[in-house]
Amino acid sequence: GENVEQHPSTLSVQEGDSAVIKCTYSDSASNYFPWYKQELGKRPQLIIDIRSNVGEKKDQRIAVTLNKTAKHFSLHITETQPEDSAVYFCAAKRYQAGTALIFGKGTTLSVSS
Amino acid sequence: EPEVTQTPSHQVTQMGQEVILRCVPISNHLYFYWYRQILGQKVEFLVSFYNNEISEKSEIFDDQFSVERPDGSNFTLKIRSTKLEDSAMYFCAKQGAAGNTEAFFGQGTRLTVV
Numbered sequence: 001g002e003n004v005e006q007h008p009s010t011l012s013v014q015e016g017d018s019a020v021i022k023c024t025y026s027d028s029a030s031n032y033f034p035w036y037k038q039e040l041g042k043r044p045q046l047i048i049d050i051r052s053n054v055g056e057k058k059d060q061r062i063a064v065t066l067n068k069t070a071k072h073f074s075l076h077i078t079e080t081q082p083e084d085s086a087v088y089f090c091a092a093k094r095y096q097a098g099t100a101l102i103f104g105k106g107t108t109l110s111v112s113s
Numbered sequence: 114e115p116e117v118t119q120t121p122s123h124q125v126t127q128m129g130q131e132v133i134l135r136c137v138p139i140s141n142h143l144y145f146y147w148y149r150q151i152l153g154q155k156v157e158f159l160v161s162f163y164n165n166e167i168s169e170k171s172e173i174f175d176d177q178f179s180v181e182r183p184d185g186s187n188f189t190l191k192i193r194s195t196k197l198e199d200s201a202m203y204f205c206a207k208q209g210a211a212g213n214t215e216a217f218f219g220q221g222t223r224l225t226v227v
């Protein structure tokens with residue numbers, strides 16, 4: 001089955017710096033790669049996603065890149081702000097409806113002002 | 114998008130007891146999922162459900178677990194005989210029929226087994 005590895009487990013940056021979180025996956029059939037932000041005690045919330053027919057996607061300060069050949073994808077946050085502090089999870093999923101989202105172990109991002 | 118609502122928000126139960134976690138509302142046109150998150154760990158897939166049938170389940174979803182749609186509106190996860198290690202946050206999530214669309218998570222039920 002699918003296995004998603006995520007690095008680093010913790011990341012501390014200064015406000016205004018960029019943050020990069022990387023994930024690798026094992027199942028070549030996976031073609032949907034969402035990123036979730038989870039604040040303490042709350043639900044995971046989607047911040048950006050990318051599908052396998054796209055190499056890069058950007059939404060304001062957040063961007064995701066995908067390299068299907070190497071089976072890795074990355075989250076880039078620019079101009080970080082204290083409110084970006086949270087746990088970020090990457091995930092991978094096959095196209096078929098009803099198949100599981102397989103999550104990475106998460107990255108705790110701390111942005112200090 | 115209509116929200117996924119879970120009840121209760123927090124449940125404390127004694128080891129060996131049965132618990133039922135609920136997810137409302139449910140639509141005929143969507144896939145529903147249960148995920149589990151042990152404190153401080155990653156989100157883990159349990160089971161997916163569509164039109165009264167299980168679509169996929171993980172190794173975690175053993176005979177102690179079951180899912181039902183008891184009255185056409187609720188979607189429930191039952192744990193038959195709880196163990197201490199079942200203590201976790203349980204999230205219900207919904208996703209459209211296309212497999213590569215956003216999954217929306219409910220606010221979760223925190224289950225504490227004592």
